[in-house]
Amino acid sequence: MSSDLRTALAVSGLFLMPGALGAQELIALDEIVVETEAPSADLATASETTVDAEQLQTEFQGASLDTVLRSMAGVTTEGEGGEMAVNIRGLQDHGRVAVTIDGMRQNFARSGHGANGTFSVDEEMLREVSVTRGAGAKSGAIAGAVELRRVTAEDILKDGARTGGDLRLRYGTLSESPTVHGALAARLSQTVDIMLAATHKEESDYTAPDGTRVYAWQQSRSLLGTLGVNTDNGQRFTLSLDRTDKDFLSGVASGYPRDNDMRSRSLRFGYEAEDILGWRVEGSLYRTETRLQQATLDATTLAATGVGRSYDTATNGLLLTAQNYLMIAGREHDVTLTLEGFRDSADVDDPSGSLTPSGAREIWSLAAVDRIALGAGTLTLGLSADSYRLDSEQGRASGAALSPRIALELPLGASFTLHAAAAMAYRPPSLNETLVSGMHPEPADFQIEPNPDLDPEKSRSVELGLSYARRDLLTQGDRLDLRATIYRNTVDDYIGLERVGGLFDSYYQYGNIDKVRIDGLEIEARYDAGQLFAGLAAQLIDGTDRSTGEELDRTAPDRLVMTLGLRSADLRREAGTRITVSGSKTGSSLTYGAWRTVDLFFRQEITDAAEFGLTLNNIFDQSYTPHLDTQPQPGFNAQASLILRF
Template identity: 30%
Template sequence: MSVATLASGAASAQDVSPVGAAARQAPSASGETALDEITVTSTKTEEKAIEALAGASVVSADTIRAIQPDRVSDILRQVPGVTTQEAHNDPGQAINIRGLQDFGRVNVLVDGARQNFQSTGHGANGTFYLDPELIGGIDITRGPVSTIYGSGAIGGVVSFRTRNIEDILKPDELAGVEQKLGGGSNGYGFVNSTSVGARLPNNAVSAFGQFVYRNSTASRDGGGILVPDTGSELKAGNFKLNINPADGHFLTFSALVQNFDFINNGSSLTGARFRSVVDAQTYTWGYRFAPTDNPLIDLNMKGYYTRTDDARTFVRDSANRTYGLLGARPGNQVNVDLDTVGFDIFNTSRFDTGAVSHALTYGGDGVFDDVRTRDAAGGYTSAFTPSGERRLLGAFVQNEMRYGDWLRAVGALRYDAYEIKGGAFGSSGDRISPRGTIGVSPFPWIEFFGTYAEGYRAPTLSETLISGVHPFPAFTILPNTNLRPETAHNLEGGVNLRFDNVLRDGDALRAKLVGFSNDVDNFIDSTSVPSSTLVPVAPGFPAALCRIVPRAPCAPLPSVQYNNIARAELSGVELEAAYDWGDGFASLAYTHTDGINAATRATLVTVPPDRLAGTLGFRFLDRRLTVGTRTVWYDARTNTPPNGTIPNTKEFALVDLFASYEHNDWIRADLTLSNIFDKRYIKYLDLDRSPGFQARGSLTVKFATK
């Protein structure tokens, strides 16, 4: 087991989604680490992550289990180049890669299905709902080298695999049940996970089901101060069916249903109070045809449907009565629904031309979003998250070439086309984006690589059609139907290091160092515009009356609008390393990112501060007992805009202790002591404080038959 690993488990023949099932592995007697496992997000073909010619990282199932997270952010904080934005009174998460986030710049997948939900407010403009107890592995590729995975991913791809039958059954087991009970202090609450799986002896059919219940309560920060409304209730079901009707043919079906119930008074903790019930559903179906006797055919077809329905009920107004003066009454409803239908079809043909071997991948994908907003409580939500439709279509071809053991090259082209419609407005566009990569390995233990890749992101409905007056303090937000798509130009270079038997027989050292420079032309950002509008300067005064009521409490204030800036420039360095010597392990991850508006030289708000994370663990009792510590240090960020919603943050460090004991194949106990020094802090991009000291423990019992 290691933390912040560079890979996930090998893809299973039964999983036709791009990210396959992670193998359940105990620590290897040879000292081999999870850094040698398989990743697929940068090329759609399987390769060891340490050999990926890109910034690729994956968190394994064992790492997730040891952390015992209650939010996705707990898992990702030790992955270089990746951070999150969250409101602790809302279970939703947003992912930031290399300073880019919001509106699909990071393509988030759950079992291969895109998660495109977005509701504009003070927080992130693009969130997804996924409880960590459902996650079986995470595969990450940073930068637009991963645009083969879908339109818009100029920041990167984060692909979540939910748990499946391989997570509870060994290869020789036919049926089993796994029961986990967990609990903790300071808001962690109670969690139950029940998993059941069964398969036929020849593996022709397998079925898996998981039920998760979580009940968390309000937490206190490191100063002992209660952070209101940080509790929630979750009920979730995860179901999968795999069918292998004949050699080379594989069918998969999955259904993930989550229901989150929580109440809060906005991201500022002082706004109007709403109760939210979020219904998040993901359904996938797939087919893979991979005959063993024909290397030209490895066909993957996936279709999916996702739905996120955020149903909010108005409970009471804020102190300035903003909603009440607009006619909102307790019980009024607000709904933000986003339905996504998508497909991904591709084939990989493997062949040789002389001394050069090829893996030629070609295919297409499509995404169809339908946004419906209904607002009977003030009208702000429907104004800031407009209804409409969006269509993204793409086609791609990629050739991975290898000459001997020392030279590799990847050449790829992707074609993107988009169309958005809302009311009487419509826009469209298209573009071809190239990628070229060279990898040179002068010695077996080192490989240098360099990449130039472009990415293309179309403007969204909200960026284009958002229109209304912000609640007090009031200002007008204007639509912009002339937005142009963003185009990313990414230069990236790195080195992969692989050493075995360094200090003792059987140990393993792996490291990946990556530097990048990503220039985004026509970057879309929220800016002030010269036009001014009469807006209220008194709480609750209706903006519509400013132009018709004499001596109204109004003043001309600048308006805000999404606009294209000439260029955003982002650059940085990422380091990830792990060493495993069998009786212990250590890992290190470092992130440095710079990002500016090239016209104003101002730092981009979404660029996080430097971060350094490390893990040290030891194994005892014939490697059945693992104990260790995780540490993460965040630099300060003190140059945020003075009138923005994101606060400056101070430098801080967090220290966790963890222990895991596997009594045998049937019983496992885990203990995590998080933030042991009870540090009081706000993580950059968050709007409220994270929990102070928190103890989390769980007991897992399994029964299986062969």
């Protein structure tokens, strides 16, 4: 790891402390909101970062989701073409990170040399991106959770308007054709509202600064429709349907190119009630379907060879939460109950033989969280009961466990707050680990056998954090938020692929390979004085396989992200820069060099209903490959945006 970057991170942390306020105006991350209040209902405590709609439209106008996520401490991504996987604090794959879109689990998975557990989303539809770091953020998630919220009628219909719309046009050096996104909403009556949104986007291939030709073309089309009905007694019923189609190439650089058609569909029924016997209730029933069809291409001509395969995953899910404020023994209790259940059905059609098994997985979870007021502090107690069942032609597996959590938030004076937490979490083995069976494709042909006796992974994590929040610090109305967190996550019975047997009768099998331990430091900060905003996101991560002493491949290098921005006096113009500094990774089988990039962004309100945006990315044309990527990123690129609201 880069000692220079570690020094920079340490110095940056010192500059952000209240004793060095003069330096705060030089470092920023306006897109990061440090959440230090109520944690997720599924977690005793959490390090949470949220990017809202305004920040998505300014600092990240038209950016890919991986750009947004990589601006957060402790988060990185992996993917190719239209697929993406998220890595939080060095862990990913097989459900270690739970990803939801509007509360719906994204559980598509297939075995391969890349990520195992990917999803696809239309970034233009997004209005909020929230990441919770830490064990137990969702059932089975020992690393954390990513929650993506898409546009709703409430986002479009402002100030009681009966109709409204949002039209976005974007075009840039990486665009094959202009990106067009539109959303229309209407209140049909005092109780009924509807919305329809659509996007067409086509990206182009590019040549990286080092001369590598990267086949990054992809075309995506998406539709989203919602219907909402409000009742006089504070209840709301919603129905949403969506589809996202993505076409892209993969495997060109490795010599095994494929044409990919990825089709995602979902149907969701939602329910909200402000008061049912004193409880605030939210619930949803949903079904998501993802189908990936791949056609093998000739490695030289990229012409279709006629060989294909397909992967289908359908998820039926239920999510129900109830919250109430109770007085027990003279103390205020904020109680949240969560019931979640989902069933995945995987169907694989691969004439050449697949290492992704067909079958079904069913998971149920019941969690209770109690936030207890202790004077100025808060004690949070949590307990979840989780169970799983796997079924396929290769066998069956099942299990259950209890996972406790505890956290404490303790004010230290007027501005400082101490955060401490300990949590246990439980990740059931996936179908692709437990019941996989077959021969690895040539040239590395070897047998992989199922292991229905796999034990679930068990995570034990601890966090200690210190936050500082103060208003009117340098000028009237400004605000500084700072949070530094150190953590340790130890995973027992970690599941990985290992060789079994002797020289002449060996095969591979997923097994419990003892322990991994991940230690880290995260710093997030934001300073906002209206016309000036500044902040920082930094991470130090060390991951070790305790059975071998080796560094984990998927723990990200040290990273520092800084942003500085200015707004005009009337707040109608905004300009800023984002600087990303990543250290090198050389201590594992995956090696990456250090790199730095500088991006610029600009936004100008033309009228109350129109605004122009411009982003200039990698302005120094640096050649770099982020951790977990296999292809170099684009050099200098630009994109212009026009947003119309009516």
